[in-house]
Amino acid sequence: MTPLDLRADIPALEDAVYLNTGASGPSPRRVVTAAETFLEHHEFEAPTAEGMYTAAFDAYDDVRATVAEFLGAEPSEIALTQSTTDGINRVACALEWTTDDVVVRTDLEHPAGILPWQRLERTRGIDVRVVGSDAGRLDIDAYRAAVEDAKLVCVSSLTWNYGTRLPIETLVDIAHDAGALVLVDAVQSVGQTSVDVHEWGADIVAAAGHKWLLGTWGAGFLYVSDDVIDTLNPRTIGYRGVVTPTDETYEFEPGARRFEIGTTNPAPYVALQTAIETLDEIGLGTVESRIQQLTTRLVNGVPDDRLLSPTSPESGLVTIDVDDPSTTVDLLKEANIVIRSLPDPDAIRASIHVFNTQEDIETLLPSSRTRGDSAP
Incomplete structure (x- = not known):
């Protein structure tokens, strides 16, 4: 599959120039069709065939395996969630907190990486430290000082507001040296760049499929390293997260599946799996190079005093100052x-995603100028 093949399979692009994938990506027909086909099978055929629970659990297993391979993880390290925010909240609620505990985040986080810690600050009295930034860049020395006695660090791999890539491996090493766990919000990375969670060394990675992966809403995923899983005890519990639901005394699943709870619609996860397979067909190398080419053209067309993202693009996100x-x-x-x-x-x-074209970029550049705005 080529980028233009993908573009032709996305109905939302037929009548508009879509440059908002960082918020939510438009799904290809094949992704939505996969979800619809599974849903019809689950509701129309499975009840009197293999059974609705068997069909669902087989789908969950297949999707976990696909996500694990995509992230360089093991299937036992993957839990299926509803969103990035959902995954972060499940982790936040799985640790014991005291008033002596410290959580460190940056001022570049999405609300998904802010609100759970604000709540714990209010309800458990923890100390939330915020590391400041300058145009999407962190002061590493300030970060090192902040995490010195931290329990957990929450940081984005790719910033949603500037499109900068943070040095995750370095940040993880510093945090681990201080004895802190590291939770990475990777939702802006997956789908536009290669992600290997073991290379990052992070303990936990949360993401979802509805942005750069071009999946549907409702399918997120959580990577939890086998090295730290036993330190996490979910506050919510259901039959999908325990070994034998009918035992008088429950035992959590040994891996990340302990974060899964009960009955959820498998169709969005089937869509997620198809979305990952679609991008694999194109190749993440092609995705990255095309994004780089198109984004470079955009930033070159924006006046220097208006461009807030890097002049050498680090992602498909370009932030521009306008009046x-x-x-x-x-x-x-x-x-x-x-x-x-x-x-x-x-x-x-x-x-800017792989399905965008040079014409999309050229359309955006003059459109803002002709409407009386000074940029882009």
Whole structure:
């Protein structure tokens, strides 16, 4: 499959220039069809054939194996969740917290990496330390000082507001030297760049399929290293997370599956599996190189004093300073160009994926100028 083959299979692109994958990616027909086909089988045929639970559990197992291979992990290290936020919350609730505990995050985190710790700060009295940044870059010395006595570090692999790649392996090493666990929000990485969780060395990685993977909503995944799984005791429990649900005394699954709870619709996970297989057909090398080429063209067309993302792009996310972000987004939408505004920085952000074209980029550049805005 080529990038243009993928583009032709995405109905949302027929009438608009879509540059908002960092928020949510438009699914190809084949991904939605896979979900629909499975759902019909599960509801129409499985009840009197292999059984609805067997069909669902077989699908869960297949999807875990696909996600594990995609991340360089083992299937036992993968739990299926509903979203990145869901996965982070499950981890936050699986640790014992006291008023002496410290969580470190950066000021570059999505609300998914902020709100769970704010809640623990309010309910458990933990200390949440925020490492500041400058244009998407962390001060490593400040980070090292912050994690010195931390229990857990939560950090994004790729920042949603600047499109910068953080040095995850270095951050993990520093945190581990201090005795802290590391949870990585990788939702902006998976699907636009290769991810090997074992190379990162992170203890936990949370992500979802509805952005750069181009899956549907409702399918997330959580990697939990076998080395730390026994330190995590989920607060919620159900038959999918224990060894034998009918035993009088329960025993959690030995791996990450302990974070799975009960009955969830398998169809979004089938969509996730098909989405991963689709990008594998294209090749992540092709994805990365095409994103780099198209994003470079975009940043070269933005005045230097308006570009907030790196001049040498590190991802498909490009953040641009404009006079009125909300109005700019609305005006572009009227011209069938879809981007989004950001709260911090107060700017607009374009997301460039492998299905985008040079024509998409050229359409965006003059459109903003002709509507009275000074950039891009």
